[in-house]
Amino acid sequence: MLIEDETIRKITEGILDILQNKNEISIECDLMNQGLDSLKTVQLIVWLEEVFDIVIDDEDLLFENFESISKISSLVKKYRAN
Numbered sequence: 001m002l003i004e005d006e007t008i009r010k011i012t013e014g015i016l017d018i019l020q021n022k023n024e025i026s027i028e029c030d031l032m033n034q035g036l037d038s039l040k041t042v043q044l045i046v047w048l049e050e051v052f053d054i055v056i057d058d059e060d061l062l063f064e065n066f067e068s069i070s071k072i073s074s075l076v077k078k079y080r081a082n
Contacts, residue, residue: 012027018043028070029069032067048076
């Protein structure tokens, strides 16, 4: 559980930085409503790949995979398991 909590913490920090948001957001919060647009999503993907040392396949580059911290965490977990 500690590894998952650390992953969520890192993802949250990265998203807040990319969105330039100083407020807390929940792991189920709709990130599109918080300002995550296509350009920021690309920034997020690059950041995730660098920080977690993963390569996200093209078929997973769908907005629904980046709607919330929870969904992003699941995606990262999928790639770290491989």
